[in-house]
Amino acid sequence: xxxxxxxxxxxxxxxxxxxxxxxxxxxxxxxxxxxxxxxxxxxxxxxxxxxxxxxxxxxxxxxxxxxxxxxxxxxxxxxxxxxxxxxxxxxxxxxxxxxxxxxxxxxxxxxxxxxxxxxxxxxxxxxxxxxxxxxxxxxxxxxxxxxxxxxxxxxxxxxxxxxxxxxxxxxxxxxxxxxxxxxxxxxxxxxxxxxxxxxxxxxxxxxxxxxxxxxxxxxxxxxxxxxxxxxxxxxxxxxxxxxxxxxxxxxxxxxxxxxxxxxxxxxxxxxxxxxxxxxxxxxxxxxxxxxxxxxxxxxxxxxxxxxxxxxxxxxxxxxxxxxxxxxxxxxxxxxxxxxxxxxxxxxxxxxxxxxxxxxxxxxxxxxxxxxxxxxxxxxxxxxxxxxxxxxxxxxxxxxxxxxxxxxxxxxxxxxxxxxxxxxxxxxxxxxxxxxxxxxxxxxxxxxxxxxxxxx
DNA sequence: GCGATCAGAT
DNA sequence: CACATCTGATCGC
Numbered sequence: 001x002x003x004x005x006x007x008x009x010x011x012x013x014x015x016x017x018x019x020x021x022x023x024x025x026x027x028x029x030x031x032x033x034x035x036x037x038x039x040x041x042x043x044x045x046x047x048x049x050x051x052x053x054x055x056x057x058x059x060x061x062x063x064x065x066x067x068x069x070x071x072x073x074x075x076x077x078x079x080x081x082x083x084x085x086x087x088x089x090x091x092x093x094x095x096x097x098x099x100x101x102x103x104x105x106x107x108x109x110x111x112x113x114x115x116x117x118x119x120x121x122x123x124x125x126x127x128x129x130x131x132x133x134x135x136x137x138x139x140x141x142x143x144x145x146x147x148x149x150x151x152x153x154x155x156x157x158x159x160x161x162x163x164x165x166x167x168x169x170x171x172x173x174x175x176x177x178x179x180x181x182x183x184x185x186x187x188x189x190x191x192x193x194x195x196x197x198x199x200x201x202x203x204x205x206x207x208x209x210x211x212x213x214x215x216x217x218x219x220x221x222x223x224x225x226x227x228x229x230x231x232x233x234x235x236x237x238x239x240x241x242x243x244x245x246x247x248x249x250x251x252x253x254x255x256x257x258x259x260x261x262x263x264x265x266x267x268x269x270x271x272x273x274x275x276x277x278x279x280x281x282x283x284x285x286x287x288x289x290x291x292x293x294x295x296x297x298x299x300x301x302x303x304x305x306x307x308x309x310x311x312x313x314x315x316x317x318x319x320x321x322x323x324x325x326x327x328x329x330x331x332x333x334x335x336x337x338x339x340x341x342x343x344x345x346x347x348x349x350x351x352x353x354x355x356x357x358x359x360x361x362x363x364x365x366x367x368x369x370x371x372x373x374x375x376x377x378x379x380x381x382x383x384x385x386x387x388x389x390x391x392x393x394x395x396x397x398x399x400x401x402x403x404x405x406x407x408x409x410x411x412x413x414x415x416x417x418x419x420x421x422x423x424x425x426x427x428x429x430x431x432x433x434x435x436x437x438x439x440x441x442x443x444x445x446x447x448x449x450x451x452x453x454x455x
Numbered sequence: 456g457c458g459a460t461c462a463g464a465t
Numbered sequence: 466c467a468c469a470t471c472t473g474a475t476c477g478c
Contacts, residue, residue, distance in 0.1 A: 022460085040468095040469060040470090041469060041470060045459095045460090049458085049459085071470095071471090073471090207468070243466095243469080243470085244467085244468095244469055244470075245469095246469095328466055329466080329467075330466050330467070331466085331467070331468090332466095358466075363468095364468090
């Protein structure tokens with residue numbers, strides 16, 4: 001996981017490590033199993049080491065994307081014909097057997113460390129410590145190939161979300177998924193453990209946990225963008241700044257609304273045409289002259305969307321003289337989006353030339369969505385997937401507060417031993433003051449401010 | 456001298 | 466813009 005993941009990215013008590021492949025300083029536990037949720041660069045640290053030699057479980061799409069991964073410098077060298085062969089960062093993870101001209105096959109040195117599992121298919125895995133777990137992958141609504149992991153074994157059931165966006169339709173898909181239904185919380189809190197099971201923990205994508213205002217659904221965001229785009233002249237060219245994996249919903253919405261293909265660079269085209277989404281496989285083109293819609297290489301755009309004057313980057317004309325409009329994904333709450341839509345419509349109606357359009361496509365859930373998601377399961381605990389290192393655990397305390405009301409109802413006091421109850425009471429008393437303070441800060445940069453005061 | 460790791464800017 | 470990516474400095478073998 002990105003820097004600041006609790007427990008060195010282990011899913012305790014299992015010796016399973018997620019999205020971290022380099023040995024951390026002071027790390028005592030040796031991973032018995034590696035999981036990879038998706039291929040954004042901060043989730044694959046350590047995998048580039050040629051010395052890495054363990055099996056990694058991921059989705060088929062993540063495997064495809066990882067093996068095709070090219071850093072920008074390599075793409076640039078190749079496209080400018082300074083280098084014919086492309087160095088793919090993760091090619092050492094899959095080395096094919098050598099097939100000779102006489103038909104014989106040499107397996108020496110061949111390997112395939114990426115073990116791709118299909119979605120919604122519980123798979124029993126034997127770990128290197130002889131323990132067995134069942135792992136199930138679910139689409140995470142974050143970027144192509146991104147998954148959540150359900151881990152079931154002798155030490156309990158844990159759901160690791162990876163990075164995900166739990167918008168309303170996603171919650172519905174969870175509720176209707178037969179592999180997760182056993183873990184859904186029931187209205188009757190006393191039925192715990194009898195007719196349903198309880199998740200011991202949810203390892204949660206907390207990238208946007210400090211945002212307490214609602215953000216538009218991806219469908220609302222793309223629908224609004226399309227509205228605006230349709231108000232612009234039919235001759236306008238668009239550069240869609242999809243600068244990282246996860247903005248494909250924008251490309252798909254544009255392609256569908258305008259019944260047009262989208263110009264992609266060689267790298268994006270290769271990735272999109274080799275993953276499982278049939279729409280994504282179909283919407284790209286390598287013919288730059290065939291479309292007004294471009295998502296080609298950001299720093300080496302084709303002539304149709306290259307700026308006419310590099311010294312005036314705000315120009316609205318392309319090198320070919322076309323009216324040029326940028327489409328930029330941003331994070332924006334629902335209220336700001338509504339007013340942005342209104343304002344922009346007025347600007348267009350007033351004859352103003354538009355240089356850029358924003359689209360609030362969030363790939364992470366803000367706090368309200370996270371609380372709804374956790375409440376579906378009422379797990380015993382929530383563990384943040386990432387923390388801000390500078391806060392020294394203060395954000396973890398705040399996060400505990402935020403989800404206290406979404407967890408399993410603890411057993412009545414009579415079922416706990418007297419000493420344990422006393423200990424709990426003392427701890428609770430100690431926590432109360434701080435928790436109240438933290439609760440008041442939820443939703444702003446308050447936690448960060450407080451930590452800076454303490455530092 | 457290289458790779459791993461981190462801070463900082465975009 | 467964004468919170469993923471790139472860059473350059475630093476550390477350690």
